[in-house]
Structure formats: structure tokens, C-alpha cells
Amino acid sequence: MYRFGRHLLNSWRQGLLTPGMLLGWEAVIGLFAGVRWLSQRPGWSVPLVLAIVILVIMLAGQLMQLVRLYSEQQPDWPTTWRLVWAHKWQWLAIEALIVVLALPLGLWGLSSRVLVRLPLAVSWVNLVSLYRRPVVISAAIVYGVLATYLLLWGPRHFRRLTPHLTRHGSIPQMLMALVISLMLTGVWWGMSEALVWVNWWYDRHGSLLGSQWLLVASLALVWIGFTLVSVLGVLTVVWSWCGQPELPRCQRRYSSRALLGGLVCVVLAGGVIQQALVSQPQFARTVLISHRGVDHHRGVQNTLAALRSVSRERPDYVEMDLHETKDHRWVVLHDENLQVLANRRQTPHQLTLRQLERLSVHESGQSARLASWDHYLGTAERLHQPLMVEIKTTPQDSTGAVRRFGRQYGQRLIRDHAVVHSLDYRVVAELRRALPALRVGYILPFNWVAPSSVPADFYSFQQISASQQFILAAHRLGAPAYIWTPDTTAKMTRMWALGADGQITNELQRLRTATSQPRRRVQWASLQNFIYSY
Incomplete structure (x- = not known):
């Protein structure tokens, strides 16, 4: 040797x-x-x-x-x-x-x-x-x-x-x-x-x-x-x-x-x-977005109790998820099945909305019932809480589901200053075409392609591969760049330094604190971003 x-x-x-x-x-x-x-x-x-x-x-x-x-x-x-x-x-x-x-x-x-x-x-x-x-x-x-x-x-x-x-x-x-x-x-x-x-x-x-x-x-x-x-x-x-x-x-x-x-x-x-x-550093004002409507495990994700709790902290948006049900209505739920939250091997498409509303979901030692979209939206309106709605799609969705959604709820969402985003670009394209006044964004699970390939009103970039180049590319199109899902102070500070317009997080109060620090105390974030860029 x-x-x-x-x-x-x-x-x-x-x-x-x-x-x-x-x-x-x-x-x-x-x-x-x-x-x-x-x-x-x-x-x-x-x-x-x-x-x-x-x-x-x-x-x-x-x-x-x-x-x-x-x-x-x-x-x-x-x-x-x-x-x-x-x-x-x-x-x-x-x-x-x-x-x-x-x-x-x-x-x-x-x-x-x-x-x-x-x-x-x-x-x-x-x-x-x-x-x-x-x-x-x-x-x-x-x-x-x-x-x-x-x-x-x-x-x-x-x-x-x-x-x-x-x-x-x-x-x-x-x-x-x-x-x-x-x-x-x-x-x-x-x-x-x-x-x-x-x-x-x-x-x-x-x-x-x-x-x-x-x-x-x-x-x-x-x-x-x-x-x-x-x-x-x-x-x-x-x-x-x-x-x-x-x-x-x-x-x-x-x-x-x-x-x-x-x-x-x-x-x-x-x-x-x-x-x-x-x-760098950018350190511009950051839009505070609660991921799935929770903050630090307080409440069960995507439920009314969690919405009421987190709205007291006045986030700019509460991000939540929708699935179509068996009877072509909408339930507030992230997962494509109920195994994790309700211990049932069923999907929303196998149950009607009434059946889903009877189910209890469990998370972090807490329980709550699933909510219908109409009930969730009405509660958010009474709380004056803007929403960031993620529309989930599956091969089992009915024909014209997104079109019906836009026709039923588009004007209410516009009036509420809510926004919509999706991993499925067909949703983005259809809603932008039908409702030009509604802000519709595209979620990128990987930052791997020119944002101009998928035009949108804003972009939700994945945090692991987030970079200043993708944020600048979004800004060049006149679109804000939001980052999901930084949950530690270090990651939040790094995304703040990169110039992200907003962050979607499970730790809302921590994000507020991280982005309120004196700028002279977070110069280190520019160095760490420089290291990660290599």
C-alpha cells in the first residue's frame, strides 16, 4: 500500500x-x-x-x-x-x-x-x-x-x-x-x-x-x-x-x-x-405556505380541525389536496389510498363522498374526520384564509372532472384569491384555458427541464434539487417560484437566500422565524448554496 x-x-x-x-x-x-x-x-x-x-x-x-x-x-x-x-x-x-x-x-x-x-x-x-x-x-x-x-x-x-x-x-x-x-x-x-x-x-x-x-x-x-x-x-x-x-x-x-x-x-x-x-443573498419577502394545512404536527393533515388551527397563524396560503370520489365529487385527501391514514386498503374512487366523510383518519396521535371539498372551502372562506389547492389525478378519474371543477368552483377561488397547482400538466393547461383570471401553477417533482416547456402562472419546485437557475428561469417568465418542502431552519434559510418567492412547509412558525432573521446573520447560507451548486 x-x-x-x-x-x-x-x-x-x-x-x-x-x-x-x-x-x-x-x-x-x-x-x-x-x-x-x-x-x-x-x-x-x-x-x-x-x-x-x-x-x-x-x-x-x-x-x-x-x-x-x-x-x-x-x-x-x-x-x-x-x-x-x-x-x-x-x-x-x-x-x-x-x-x-x-x-x-x-x-x-x-x-x-x-x-x-x-x-x-x-x-x-x-x-x-x-x-x-x-x-x-x-x-x-x-x-x-x-x-x-x-x-x-x-x-x-x-x-x-x-x-x-x-x-x-x-x-x-x-x-x-x-x-x-x-x-x-x-x-x-x-x-x-x-x-x-x-x-x-x-x-x-x-x-x-x-x-x-x-x-x-x-x-x-x-x-x-x-x-x-x-x-x-x-x-x-x-x-x-x-x-x-x-x-x-x-x-x-x-x-x-x-x-x-x-x-x-x-x-x-x-x-x-x-x-x-x-x-446572493436575495432574502426577499417569502410567501408562507402551510403544507397540507398543518404546522409542527398540530392536527391531522387536510382536515377541518387542522385548517382552523393553522389559520390562526395567518399563513399566506394553506396548501391542501383534492381527490375525485366514486360519485364524482371531491374529498380533501393527499394519498391515493386510505391505508396510511385510515388503515383501509381502498381508494377515494371506490367510495362515495358520504362514505368518506364517515371515516376517521389518524396522524401523530390525533384523529379527525375526512372533509368534503365544499365544507373545507366554505370553512376557509369564513376564516378568510386563502388556499393553494392541489388537484390530484389518477387513471380512474371521470371524463371532464377538471372541467366540472373549474365550472363549479373557479369563480369562488378567484374571488377568494386562491390558487391551484397540480403534478398533472393537463390540469394546469385546462384550467388556464378555461379560467384566465385564476392563477394555476405546475408542480415539478424533479427540477430537470426548462420551465418554459411547461408554461404556468407559478411553479412549485422540489427542494432537494432547487437551484437559483430554476428560480431565475421562472422569474424570466414572470412567474413566482415556490419551494416544497423545506422543514429545517437551515434549508429554509438556504431557499430564502436563493431568492425563492415562497416556501411550502410543515413547520410554518419555524419558517416565519427563519425568514425574519437579520440578514447579516445568515450570510453563511450563500456559502452553503455555493457548495451545493457543485
């Missing part, structure tokens, strides 16, 4: 400090930083497209040089570029595969910036939303196949693309390289989170000017650390693919071009950090 570690460290020195390699890494890092800086806002521009094209070319050339170095062939740029051009389509396929595999892992901070520009037909987006569980399982299987393919055949591809490479690494070597790369990432993550804690502490005890300078220094350290870990991870993986060759000691020589490249990287990194400081 000691011998392995010694050779690995030498491979890092060779891959980093060989003059041609150092300049190449500086170019790749600078281009990544440039693409990130240019892609802050949704849409395309000529500089952004040019930067992406040059980045793709430079990355292929750098990887080719690295393979030549680790195959004990002296890197030579003209020869390298000829080889890249000769195998351009293979390189394009390899880089496309790397992008697909890196998207769920952040893609060096570019995942949201790529996905927010992904246009897709409404029917496809809706298919993914309605059948998200089988879609996720299928996507995980495809991802596993692609990752396994890269693991087994990646070294062979490099051997085919580089005639000087006479051997390639084994699967155990490749697995060891992946473990080392994960360990490096873990070290970076731990150090970054430690910096978040330091910023959190200083925001509460230090001066405002000191907090701002500490934030700038922390952003720089996080960026430098991630850059170094990324390059070392690539060096480790490619070294293992080349059969872990024992390399001669690196002769350190630096050129003026490498120095100039380093200065360019510093300038571009400064631009990325400055962008993070300017675009």
Missing part, C-alpha cells in the same frame, strides 16, 4: 506539474469557470456557446495528453491535436457519456445550468411527472449500465484512441481509483462544511464587514479546494486506466505561459465568486 501511495503521489505531480499539463489544466479550469459565469441566467448567447465548444475541445486534448503522459510518451501538443481530430466522433461520444454520468453529481457546478436549458415536449414532461417512480427506477438502471460500461470499457476506449498506450488497468485498479476520488471529495466536503460552521458562528458574533470578508475568503477556499480535488480525481482515474504505470520523477519547469494561465484562472475564479456574492 505504501508503494502504491508513493506512485500515486508521483502520478499527481506528473499530471499537474509537467509544463504542458499545467497549462492545459489551467485552460480547462478557466473554461469551466467561464462557462459557469456565462450561464448564470437562462438562455443562450454566442460567448456561452463558443466557451462550451472550446471547453469540449480542450478537455479532449487534455485527456489525450494525460494518457500519453501516463503511457510514458512525452506529451506533444501538435501530435495530441492530430490524434484528437482523427478520433473526434469517438471523443464526442465519450464526453457526452461523461456529461450524462456527471449530471446527477453536479457536473462541476453546471448541472442546473444545463437542465434549465433543456426544452422538452409537454407530453414527455407530464409523463415523467405522473409516472415518476417507474421513471426514476428505469433511469437508475440505465445510469448503472452506463457507469458499468464506462468502468469496464473506458480503459479500452483510451487504448483504442491512443496508439502508444500498450496496456490498460484492471477493474480492481479502477475501483480503487474511484474510492480514492470519493475520499478526496469527502475531505473537500468536510472542510467546506467546517467553513460554513465558522461563517455561521461569526455571523452571530462578529461585525458585518468581518462577515463579508470571511464569506469572500471562504468562497475562494471552497472553489480552490473543489478545483484541486476534481483535477486529482481525474488524474487518479486515468492513471488507473493506464495500468498504474510507475513514472519517473517529475522535473518541475514552469513557463511564462503557465504563469499567465494561472492569472487568467484567478480572474475567472474571481468572477465566479463575485457572481455568487451579487446574485
Whole structure:
């Protein structure tokens, strides 16, 4: 193991400090930083497209040089570029595969910036939303196949693309390289989170000017650390693919071009950090939305007792859910069956509204009866409590259910300043067409497609993959961006810093407290958002 570690460290020195390699890494890092800086806002521009094209070319050339170095062939740029051009389509396929595999892992901070520009037909987006569980399982299987393919055949591809490479690494070597790369990432993550804690502490005890300078220094350290870990991870993986060759000691020589490249990287990194400081923190007023009409487990979700209780806290909206019943009416219920809340293996479509109203539901040691939509809406109107109505759909829904809903309740909802949203875009499109004055939003279970693909009056973005790019894309369409469902103070503060217009939460009072903090005390949230963006 000691011998392995010694050779690995030498491979890092060779891959980093060989003059041609150092300049190449500086170019790749600078281009990544440039693409990130240019892609802050949704849409395309000529500089952004040019930067992406040059980045793709430079990355292929750098990887080719690295393979030549680790195959004990002296890197030579003209020869390298000829080889890249000769195998351009293979390189394009390899880089496309790397992008697909890196998207769920952040893609060096570019995942949201790529996905927010992904246009897709409404029917496809809706298919993914309605059948998200089988879609996720299928996507995980495809991802596993692609990752396994890269693991087994990646070294062979490099051997085919580089005639000087006479051997390639084994699967155990490749697995060891992946473990080392994960360990490096873990070290970076731990150090970054430690910096978040330091910023959190200083925001509460230090001066405002000191907090701002500490934030700038922390952003720089996080960026430098991630850059170094990324390059070392690539060096480790490619070294293992080349059969872990024992390399001669690196002769350190630096050129003026490498120095100039380093200065360019510093300038571009400064631009990325400055962008993070300017675009965040937002800390605008947040719309407070009670998820399923509860706050901190007080009351049973979607019941009248919970509505009366939470309305005393005056949320901007109470979010609640509707299902169609057997007799084509509406019951206030989230789940597609009654197993969890009522311990009955039945669905709303199997029971009439009268039968459902007789059922007791249980949650957090409390009990209440299911409510009809008419009763719930009437109670909300008497309490002067605006609602955010989520219409649930199933294949068993009757023909024209949404149309009847709009005809029966649309004008009342408009008068009550209520809003409607749904995971089913057919609901969104039909209600917007029939009731232009009613605000209708679309719920995205994953933030993975350009919001412009699914036009709506507002968007409910899932919290786990929420990013500033999706919020900005919604704002570009003139639509508010709400986030569901942050329940901890840290998550609430992070979403507040991102610029979310509202948050749908199970902890309403906690959200009110979190978004009432003095802004100077929550600068740390900008740093943590910066870390998560990578």
C-alpha cells in the first residue's frame, strides 16, 4: 500500500506539474469557470456557446495528453491535436457519456445550468411527472449500465484512441481509483462544511464587514479546494486506466505561459465568486405556505380541525389536496389510498363522498374526520384564509372532472384569491384555458427541464434539487417560484437566500422565524448554496 501511495503521489505531480499539463489544466479550469459565469441566467448567447465548444475541445486534448503522459510518451501538443481530430466522433461520444454520468453529481457546478436549458415536449414532461417512480427506477438502471460500461470499457476506449498506450488497468485498479476520488471529495466536503460552521458562528458574533470578508475568503477556499480535488480525481482515474504505470520523477519547469494561465484562472475564479456574492443573498419577502394545512404536527393533515388551527397563524396560503370520489365529487385527501391514514386498503374512487366523510383518519396521535371539498372551502372562506389547492389525478378519474371543477368552483377561488397547482400538466393547461383570471401553477417533482416547456402562472419546485437557475428561469417568465418542502431552519434559510418567492412547509412558525432573521446573520447560507451548486 505504501508503494502504491508513493506512485500515486508521483502520478499527481506528473499530471499537474509537467509544463504542458499545467497549462492545459489551467485552460480547462478557466473554461469551466467561464462557462459557469456565462450561464448564470437562462438562455443562450454566442460567448456561452463558443466557451462550451472550446471547453469540449480542450478537455479532449487534455485527456489525450494525460494518457500519453501516463503511457510514458512525452506529451506533444501538435501530435495530441492530430490524434484528437482523427478520433473526434469517438471523443464526442465519450464526453457526452461523461456529461450524462456527471449530471446527477453536479457536473462541476453546471448541472442546473444545463437542465434549465433543456426544452422538452409537454407530453414527455407530464409523463415523467405522473409516472415518476417507474421513471426514476428505469433511469437508475440505465445510469448503472452506463457507469458499468464506462468502468469496464473506458480503459479500452483510451487504448483504442491512443496508439502508444500498450496496456490498460484492471477493474480492481479502477475501483480503487474511484474510492480514492470519493475520499478526496469527502475531505473537500468536510472542510467546506467546517467553513460554513465558522461563517455561521461569526455571523452571530462578529461585525458585518468581518462577515463579508470571511464569506469572500471562504468562497475562494471552497472553489480552490473543489478545483484541486476534481483535477486529482481525474488524474487518479486515468492513471488507473493506464495500468498504474510507475513514472519517473517529475522535473518541475514552469513557463511564462503557465504563469499567465494561472492569472487568467484567478480572474475567472474571481468572477465566479463575485457572481455568487451579487446574485446572493436575495432574502426577499417569502410567501408562507402551510403544507397540507398543518404546522409542527398540530392536527391531522387536510382536515377541518387542522385548517382552523393553522389559520390562526395567518399563513399566506394553506396548501391542501383534492381527490375525485366514486360519485364524482371531491374529498380533501393527499394519498391515493386510505391505508396510511385510515388503515383501509381502498381508494377515494371506490367510495362515495358520504362514505368518506364517515371515516376517521389518524396522524401523530390525533384523529379527525375526512372533509368534503365544499365544507373545507366554505370553512376557509369564513376564516378568510386563502388556499393553494392541489388537484390530484389518477387513471380512474371521470371524463371532464377538471372541467366540472373549474365550472363549479373557479369563480369562488378567484374571488377568494386562491390558487391551484397540480403534478398533472393537463390540469394546469385546462384550467388556464378555461379560467384566465385564476392563477394555476405546475408542480415539478424533479427540477430537470426548462420551465418554459411547461408554461404556468407559478411553479412549485422540489427542494432537494432547487437551484437559483430554476428560480431565475421562472422569474424570466414572470412567474413566482415556490419551494416544497423545506422543514429545517437551515434549508429554509438556504431557499430564502436563493431568492425563492415562497416556501411550502410543515413547520410554518419555524419558517416565519427563519425568514425574519437579520440578514447579516445568515450570510453563511450563500456559502452553503455555493457548495451545493457543485
